[in-house]
Amino acid sequence: MKKIAVVGTGYVGLVTGVGLSHIGHEVTCLDVDHEKIDLLQKGRSPIYEVSLEPMIQENQKQKRLSFTSKYEDIQESEIILIAVGTPQQTDGSANLTYIYEAAEAIAQTINQGVTVVVKSTVPVGTCQDVKNYIQAKTPFPIQMVSNPEFLREGNALKDLFEGDRIVIGSDDRKAIQTVMEMYAPFDIPMMTTDLASAEMIKYASNAFLATKISFINEISSICEKVGANVEAVAKGMGMDRRIGSSFLQAGIGYGGSCFPKDTKALVQMAGNVEHQFDLLESVIHVNNKQQNKIVDQMKERCGSLVGKRITILGLAFKPGTDDLREAASLVILDRLLREGAFITAYDPVAMPRAKEKFPAVTFASNVKEALAGADLAAIVTEWDEFKELPLPLYDELMNEPILFDGRNCYSLDEVREQDIEYYSVGRPAIGYRKSAPLTHKA
Ligand code: UDX
Helix, strand or coil: CCEEEEECCCHHHHHHHHHHHHCCCEEEEECCCHHHHHHHHCCCCCCCCCCHHHHHHHHHHCCCEEEECCHHHHCCCCEEEECCCCCECCCCCECCHHHHHHHHHHHHHCCCCEEEEECCCCCCCHHHHHHHHHHCCCCCCEEEEECCCCCCCCCHHHHHHCCCCEEEECCCHHHHHHHHHHHHHHCCCEEEECHHHHHHHHHHHHHHHHHHHHHHHHHHHHHHHHCCCHHHHHHHHHCCCCCCCCCCCCCCCCCCCCHHHHHHHHHHHHHHCCCCCHHHHHHHHHHHHHHCHHHHHHHHHHCCCCCCEEEEECCCCCCCCCCCCCCHHHHHHHHHHHCCCEEEEECCCCHHHHHHHCCCCEECCCHHHHHCCCCEEEECCCCHHHHCCCCHHHHHHCCCCEEEECCCCCCHHHHHCCCCEEECCCCCCECCCCCCCCCCCC
């Protein structure tokens, strides 16, 4: 077993560090955010991720996992993983400040040769630059490995322990061997390559998944106009193994901390080498349009939204997380407020973060309270709680049961049995209530 340090305790760093300790390595996770480290030292997780906290506590108890904000505490580490954030800059490129802060601290701290493993998503060429940067500042030999992470929020531990592949990129065979040994207990297929290709695999993989989503969303818009059903189309497409059924779920666009950021960074990276990435620019454009779809549908149905009482069900960028980054809900709430609507929102876990951003929005403590007296309602995140909501409840609680389902949570068959007006994505609208001029119940 190895002595490993992980710098950065965001999604990637924390989940990876905890997972590596769980397979038997001695892991020290480091973060400059003292508050986070205080929380983690108490066995608490700063991120909402299923089964992560008990795994933290178990490995702390086994003395395989510890947390610090002091670099001297990781001096003895054979392997140092860099998993700090690479946030997006205004021009779309990746901000590498935290990467170089970590590199500087590592160069000043180590007292032996070390294998540095970059897990953060970084533009092609960064790992080589970081290696040169550290090596110029220390007499101890540095081996550099690019090891991109593919875990999904809300599914992180499962993806770590049951991932499709582990990508290990380096120009140093010994370093590749060291990292393969580190991951061996996971028993996941490993692909080894050079530094630059490993860095590109990350961007290309996320960009391709985003492309699949924008493609099916474009198809969904055509389906609405030609009377086809996008779910049937996606099913028929996905039965072709060359296409595959995953990531063909039409909806109101992708969000999160990765796809929006990585697609823009890849367009930027391509531009830096005079390649106009037309396809990916369209993917981003389509996604921006899709995030506006629900408000466009509401305006098409009602005209002005001034004074309308609108309920938003779901704020997180997807179920299973409290993360709002680049979520469709941010676009929808912002636009509806500018349209003069009164908004009530509900989300099982993401409301604390949304309250800071939207003081003008009313946050309900449960779905029923959120729907009571609403003129229009929209499903923005496909939490199970919403998928299992009995349809008659919309008629019972709302002023008029007019529902815009941005995640196709209900089957059209079950909707047709109800007396509600229903709009979704890439499927025929149901039950237009001519009799429903939008006036408030007394
Ligand atoms: C993604 C990648 O899946 C993961 O491999 C990478 O490491 C990080 O980025 P994540 O952002 O956590 O993971 O979420 P993911 O489950 O991929 O969903 C991203 C967005 O796409 C969500 O907003 C989701 O609602 C949307 N989506 C996903 C669709 O609209 N349709 C789909 O079929 C799948």
